[in-house]
Amino acid sequence: MSRADRDAEQDAGQDAEQRAGQDAEGPPAVPRLLEVRDLRVEFRTRDGVTEAVSGVSYGVDAGRTLAVLGESGSGKSVTAQAVMGILDSPPARVTGGRILFRGRDLLRMGEDERRRVRGARMAMIFQDALSALNPVLSVGAQLAEMYEVHQGLSRRAARARAVELMDRVRIPAARERAGDYPHQFSGGMRQRIMIAMALALEPDLIIADEPTTALDVTVQAQVMDLLAELRREYAMGLILITHDLGVVADVADTIAVMYAGRIVETAPVRDLYRRPAHPYTRGLLDSVPRLDGGGRELYAIKGLPPGPADLPPGCPFAPRCPRAQDVCRAERPPLYEVACGDASVRRASACHFWKDELDARDPIAAP
Amino acid sequence: MPATPSPPPEPAAEPGAPVLEVRDLAKVYPLTQGVLVKRQVGAVRAVDGVSFDLRRGETLGVVGESGCGKSTLARLLVTLEQPTAGEIRYRGEDITRLSGRALKAVRRNIQMVFQDPYTSLNPRMTVGDIIGEPFEIHPEVAPKGDRRRKVRELLDVVGLNPEYINRYPHQFSGGQRQRIGIARGLALNPEIIICDEPVSALDVSVQAQVVNLLARLQEEFALSYLFIAHDLSVVRHISDRVAVMYLGRFAETGTGPQIYDHPTHPYTQALLSAVPVPDPDSHRGRERIILAGDVPSPAAPPSGCRFRTRCWKARERCATEVPRLAVPSSFQGADSPAAHPSACHFAEERLPAPSG
Numbered sequence: 001m002s003r004a005d006r007d008a009e010q011d012a013g014q015d016a017e018q019r020a021g022q023d024a025e026g027p028p029a030v031p032r033l034l035e036v037r038d039l040r041v042e043f044r045t046r047d048g049v050t051e052a053v054s055g056v057s058y059g060v061d062a063g064r065t066l067a068v069l070g071e072s073g074s075g076k077s078v079t080a081q082a083v084m085g086i087l088d089s090p091p092a093r094v095t096g097g098r099i100l101f102r103g104r105d106l107l108r109m110g111e112d113e114r115r116r117v118r119g120a121r122m123a124m125i126f127q128d129a130l131s132a133l134n135p136v137l138s139v140g141a142q143l144a145e146m147y148e149v150h151q152g153l154s155r156r157a158a159r160a161r162a163v164e165l166m167d168r169v170r171i172p173a174a175r176e177r178a179g180d181y182p183h184q185f186s187g188g189m190r191q192r193i194m195i196a197m198a199l200a201l202e203p204d205l206i207i208a209d210e211p212t213t214a215l216d217v218t219v220q221a222q223v224m225d226l227l228a229e230l231r232r233e234y235a236m237g238l239i240l241i242t243h244d245l246g247v248v249a250d251v252a253d254t255i256a257v258m259y260a261g262r263i264v265e266t267a268p269v270r271d272l273y274r275r276p277a278h279p280y281t282r283g284l285l286d287s288v289p290r291l292d293g294g295g296r297e298l299y300a301i302k303g304l305p306p307g308p309a310d311l312p313p314g315c316p317f318a319p320r321c322p323r324a325q326d327v328c329r330a331e332r333p334p335l336y337e338v339a340c341g342d343a344s345v346r347r348a349s350a351c352h353f354w355k356d357e358l359d360a361r362d363p364i365a366a367p
Numbered sequence: 368m369p370a371t372p373s374p375p376p377e378p379a380a381e382p383g384a385p386v387l388e389v390r391d392l393a394k395v396y397p398l399t400q401g402v403l404v405k406r407q408v409g410a411v412r413a414v415d416g417v418s419f420d421l422r423r424g425e426t427l428g429v430v431g432e433s434g435c436g437k438s439t440l441a442r443l444l445v446t447l448e449q450p451t452a453g454e455i456r457y458r459g460e461d462i463t464r465l466s467g468r469a470l471k472a473v474r475r476n477i478q479m480v481f482q483d484p485y486t487s488l489n490p491r492m493t494v495g496d497i498i499g500e501p502f503e504i505h506p507e508v509a510p511k512g513d514r515r516r517k518v519r520e521l522l523d524v525v526g527l528n529p530e531y532i533n534r535y536p537h538q539f540s541g542g543q544r545q546r547i548g549i550a551r552g553l554a555l556n557p558e559i560i561i562c563d564e565p566v567s568a569l570d571v572s573v574q575a576q577v578v579n580l581l582a583r584l585q586e587e588f589a590l591s592y593l594f595i596a597h598d599l600s601v602v603r604h605i606s607d608r609v610a611v612m613y614l615g616r617f618a619e620t621g622t623g624p625q626i627y628d629h630p631t632h633p634y635t636q637a638l639l640s641a642v643p644v645p646d647p648d649s650h651r652g653r654e655r656i657i658l659a660g661d662v663p664s665p666a667a668p669p670s671g672c673r674f675r676t677r678c679w680k681a682r683e684r685c686a687t688e689v690p691r692l693a694v695p696s697s698f699q700g701a702d703s704p705a706a707h708p709s710a711c712h713f714a715e716e717r718l719p720a721p722s723g
C-alpha cells in the first residue's frame with residue numbers, strides 16, 4: 001500500500017508502528033517532522049464554493065527536502081499556507097484532514113500553542129521578498145524584532161543577533177547594511193534577507209514557495225546553496241515549491257506532483273525523472289526546454305487544466321491524457337502504490353495505468 | 368466619442384527590416400535621501416548605453432543578473448519612462464520625442480507584458496475589465512458592443528476559461544494571473560511586444576504552451592518580441608538573437624549557438640555554468656563557475672569593464688579601459704561562431720579553470 005493510501009485509512013498509532021517496519025533508514029517509531037494527511041481546503045466566494053485542495057497528503061523528515069511540483073493553480077501555495085496557518089479565511093476554510101507536526105495535529109491544537117509552534121518552529125519564504133518585508137523598517141530592525149518578540153532579548157542583544165544572521169546569509173558588510181531598508185537591496189539580497197528572517201528562530205521546518213523564481217541563475221544558485229547548507233547544518237526539513245525542474249533535480253530528495261488540488265505522484269527524485277509513473281508527470285518532464293536548443297516547438301500537454309468548479313468525474317487529468325480509457329473517465333484513480341522492482345523505493349501514482357506509464361520507454365505520442 | 372475609422376495601414380515594414388532601432392539608450396535615476404526635503408545624493412545608472420536593432424518578425428532575448436536594468440530597458444521601449452539619453456527609432460522615427468496623438472499611436476503598436484503577476488493587475492478590476500482596458504484607450508480596435516467577445520477570445524487564446532471573465536485577480540493562482548497579463552498585452556494586435564519575464568511564474572507545461580503560443584502569434588502576425596527571462600533554456604528556444612546584460616550594458620550579443628555554445632564573455636560563461644540541469648545525475652560532473660561577491664551597485668559602477676570586480680580574468684587594462692561591444696579583434700574575419708560581439712578585453716572561447 002502506498003504511504004498516501006495508508007495515511008488515509010489508518011490512524012496515528014498504527015501508522016507509526018507500520019512505519020517503523022517500513023522505513024529502513026529512518027529512526028523507528030519517530031513521527032515525521034511534518035505530515036499532511038488528506039487535507040481539504042475550500043474557498044467560499046460569490047461564485048460559489050470551490051475546493052482548491054482535495055485530499056492532499058505529503059510529508060517531510062528532518063534534514064530532508066520535499067519538492068512540490070505541479071500545474072499553476074493546482075493548490076501548492078494554498079496547501080503550504082494551510083500548513084503555516086496563514087490562509088486568508090474567509091474565504092478559505094480547511095474542511096478536512098490533519099497537519100501533523102512531530103505527530104501532533106496543528107488543526108486540533110489550542111490557539112496559543114498553535115501560534116507558538118508556527119511562530120518559532122516553522123517558517124515560510126515567499127516568492128516576492130519585497131512585498132513580504134516591511135518597507136518602512138530597516139532590515140536589521142525587522143530581524144531584531146523577531147528576537148525581541150519571541151526570545152525576549154534586549155534591543156541591543158537582538159540587534160547584535162540580527163547582524164550575525166545577516167552575516168550568515170552572506171550579506172556583505174552586514175553591520176553597515178543593517179540600517180538599510182528593503183528597497184535598497186537587490187532582488188537576490190532581499191531574498192537572502194527573507195531567508196535570514198525565516199532562519200532567525202532556527203525553525204525545524206522551512207517552506208519555500210518559489211524562492212528563486214524572480215532571480216537570475218547565478219543568484220539562484222547562491223540562494224539554493226545557502227538553503228541546502230543551512231538545512232544540513234540545522235537538520236531542517238525543507239518543502240520547496242517550484243516550477244524549475246533543474247533546481248528540483250539539484251536539491252530534492254523526494255517529489256510530490258500536484259494536479260487539480262490533488263497529489264498525482266510521489267517518488268524519490270531520481271526515480272521520478274527516470275521513470276515517471278503518471279502521464280502528467282511525464283508531460284511535465286517532456287515540456288522542459290533544454291539548454292542545448294532543439295526545435296522551436298516545445299512539447300506541451302494539450303488542453304487546459306480543469307477549474308476547481310468543472311472537475312471531470314473520473315481522473316482529473318483524463319481530458320488531456322494521451323493514455324485515457326473509459327475507466328479513466330468514469331472512476332477517479334486512488335493513489336496506487338507503485339511497485340518499481342526496488343522494494344526500498346516508496347512511490348505512489350494516481351493513475352489507473354501507472355504500470356504502463358512506468359514501463360513506457362519513449363514519450364507516448366499525443367493524440 | 369464616435370469611433371474614428373482606423374487609419375489606413377501603413378506600408379508594412381519589410382520582413383527582416385528593423386522595426387526598432389535603439390541607440391546609446393540610457394536611464395539614470397536620481398538617488399535621493401531625506402523624507403521631507405529630498406536631496407540628491409547620487410545617481411543610479413540603470414541602463415547605460417544600450418544599442419541594438421529589433422527586426423520585423425524577430426525575437427531578441429535579454430538575459431542577465433537581477434537588477435542589471437532589463438525591466439528599465441523594457442519600460443523605456445514602451446515609453447512608460449523617458450530616457451536620460453539616446454534614441455528609440457520606431458519605423459525610422461525617434462519616439463522618445465513624441466507626445467500626444469503621435470505617441471498614442473506608437474504606444475498601440477508597442478505593448479508590454481509585465482514581470483510581476485502579483486502587483487501588475489488592479490485588484491479591484493475584473494479580469495474582463497483588465498483585459499478590455501486597452502480598448503478604452505483605443506476604441507478603434509474593438510467597438511463597445513464587441514469587447515466582451517474579444518476578451519473571451521483572448522482568454523481562450525492564453526489558455527484561460529472564458530467563463531472566468533467576471534473574476535478578480537486574487538481568485539487566480541500566480542500562473543493564471545500571468546496569463547491574464549499576456550492576454551492584455553495581445554489585446555490591441557500590436558506589432559512589437561516587450562515581454563518582461565512572461566513565463567517565469569508558470570509551470571513548465573503552461574510555459575511551453577505560452578512559448579509556443581508566442582511563436583505561433585509571431586509567425587501569424589510577423590510580431591517582433593523583446594523577450595526578457597531568467598530561464599536561459601526558454602530564451603534560447605524562443606529567440607533568434609540573445610543579448611546578455613550586465614549592470615546596465617550589453618556584455619555579449621549573438622545567435623543562440625553563438626551565445627550558448629561559443630560564449631566568449633566571462634559573465635556569459637559564468638551564467639551558463641550556473642544553469643541547473645533537469646537531471647538528478649548530471650550535476651555531479653558539472654563545473655560551476657562561482658562568481659565572487661555581489662553585483663556592484665549601479666550607483667557606483669566599477670571603472671572600465673563593469674564585470675571586472677567579479678571576473679577571474681580581470682587585469683589592469685580592465686580597470687582603465689571600457690571594453691566596447693564589438694567582435695573581438697582576435698576573432699575578426701574568423702569564420703567561427705565565436706566571432707560575435709563581446710565586450711571583453713580578453714574574450715576567448717576556452718573556459719579557463721576559474722580560481723576560487
Ligand SMILES: Nc1ncnc2c1ncn2[C@@H]1O[C@H](COP(=O)(O)OP(=O)(O)OP(=O)(O)O)[C@@H](O)[C@H]1O
Nearest residue numbers: 043052072073074075076077078538539540541542
Ligand atoms: N482568495 C481566493 N479566492 C478564490 N480562489 C482562490 C483564492 N486563492 C486561491 N484560489 C484558488 O485556489 C487554487 C489553488 O491556488 P494556489 O495559489 O495554491 O495555486 P498554485 O499551485 O500555488 O499555483 P502557482 O503555481 O500558479 O502559484 C487556484 O485555482 C486558485 O484560483
Ligand SMILES: Nc1ncnc2c1ncn2[C@@H]1O[C@H](COP(=O)(O)OP(=O)(O)OP(=O)(O)O)[C@@H](O)[C@H]1O
Nearest residue numbers: 187396411413432433434435436437438439440665
Ligand atoms: N524608479 C527607480 N528609482 C531608482 N532606482 C531604480 C528605479 N527603478 C529601477 N531602479 C534601479 O535600477 C536598477 C535596474 O533595475 P531593473 O528593475 O531594471 O532590473 P532588472 O534587470 O529588471 O532586475 P530583475 O531581474 O530583478 O527584474 C536597479 O538597481 C534598481 O534598483
Ligand code: SF4
Nearest residue numbers: 315318321328351352
Ligand atoms: S488515470 Fe487515465 S486519464 Fe488519468 S492519468 Fe492515468 S491514464 Fe491518464
Ligand SMILES: [Mg+2]
Nearest residue numbers: 076077540541
Ligand atoms: Mg503558488
Ligand SMILES: [Mg+2]
Nearest residue numbers: 437438439482
Ligand atoms: Mg525586472
